[in-house]
Amino acid sequence: MSEEIRVRASAWSKLFDCPHKFEWENLLGHYKPSGMRALLGTAIHAGTAAFDQGRIDHSDITPDDAAGAVVDAIHHPEFEVDRNQDDLTISDAERIGITLSTKYCLDVSPHYKFRSVEMKTKPMDIDCGGGVIIRLTGTMDRSRVRQSLDGLRVGISDLKSGATAVQKGAARTKGHAAQIGTYEMLFEHTTGETISDDGVIIGLKTKGTLEIATGTISNAKETMVGTETQNGLIEFAAEMFRSGLFIPNPSSILCSEKYCSRWESCLFRAR
Numbered sequence: 719m720s721e722e723i724r725v726r727a728s729a730w731s732k733l734f735d736c737p738h739k740f741e742w743e744n745l746l747g748h749y750k751p752s753g754m755r756a757l758l759g760t761a762i763h764a765g766t767a768a769f770d771q772g773r774i775d776h777s778d779i780t781p782d783d784a785a786g787a788v789v790d791a792i793h794h795p796e797f798e799v800d801r802n803q804d805d806l807t808i809s810d811a812e813r814i815g816i817t818l819s820t821k822y823c824l825d826v827s828p829h830y831k832f833r834s835v836e837m838k839t840k841p842m843d844i845d846c847g848g849g850v851i852i853r854l855t856g857t858m859d860r861s862r863v864r865q866s867l868d869g870l871r872v873g874i875s876d877l878k879s880g881a882t883a884v885q886k887g888a889a890r891t892k893g894h895a896a897q898i899g900t901y902e903m904l905f906e907h908t909t910g911e912t913i914s915d916d917g918v919i920i921g922l923k924t925k926g927t928l929e930i931a932t933g934t935i936s937n938a939k940e941t942m943v944g945t946e947t948q949n950g951l952i953e954f955a956a957e958m959f960r961s962g963l964f965i966p967n968p969s970s971i972l973c974s975e976k977y978c979s980r981w982e983s984c985l986f987r988a989r
């Protein structure tokens with residue numbers, strides 16, 4: 719008898735940060751309430767996504783409408799928020815979110831032609847062997863499918879917000895290849911088309927100087943599927959799901975009481 723394990727496409731790349739944390743949160747269902755900075759990120763993405771979807775739909779959406787979506791997301795979160803977890807007030811979150819969302823709508827989005835925002839993907843099965851099947855489902859959260867202006871190339875753009883999302887004038891791309899590679903793989907699986915352009919990270923810096931910058935990631939899909947001579951991350955993932963052994967990673971930047979819900983009980987946490 720086979721066992722099917724459902725994993726959200728947007729959560730899949732977290733497996734490669736700390737598998738032990740991924741197991742706890744995504745397979746065993748333990749979550750921490752999010753903090754104000756996570757809420758700010760969600761709000762910025764709500765505003766920018768509304769704007770880009772409006773452009774695709776040829777509606778008359780404005781940056782002010784996007785700012786409204788930011789404020790609405792801050793005041794009506796769809797998940798549990800611990801408002802004391804971060805040093806960020808609601809009014810600061812509104813100010814930062816509106817500033818970045820407006821800047822994105824005016825200065826960044828018009829440079830791109832988007833085909834879809836947070837595209838829904840066709841379920842994709844990964845056979846791990848031993849009767850274990852992973853089914854990747856859901857949407858490409860916070861990402862867009864991008865078409866080059868000449869219409870010849872297709873690529874994935876992923877928005878990343880955070881205190882260090884921009885460094886020295888460029889979006890921080892380090893650590894994002896697995897996410898972009900996952901979305902490239904799912905796009906090809908869903909549409910039958912081939913990704914033909916680099917992945918783009920659009921970084922929105924939420925602390926200090928509020929800035930937006932981009933960075934590119936080439937051959938991200940190879941990170942997932944591998945090459946003729948090297949296994950991709952899917953092979954490593956399959957081994958973990960087949961064996962049930964999800965290795966800890968105390969070197970993860972998220973290995974802290976603040977970001978990991980397994981912290982209290984984890985034998986391997988960073989000390």
Ligand code: SF4
Pocket residue numbers: 736738739966967968970972973974978979980981984985986987988
């Ligand atoms: S405490 Fe650290 S090592 Fe343990 S699960 Fe969390 S992130 Fe991983």
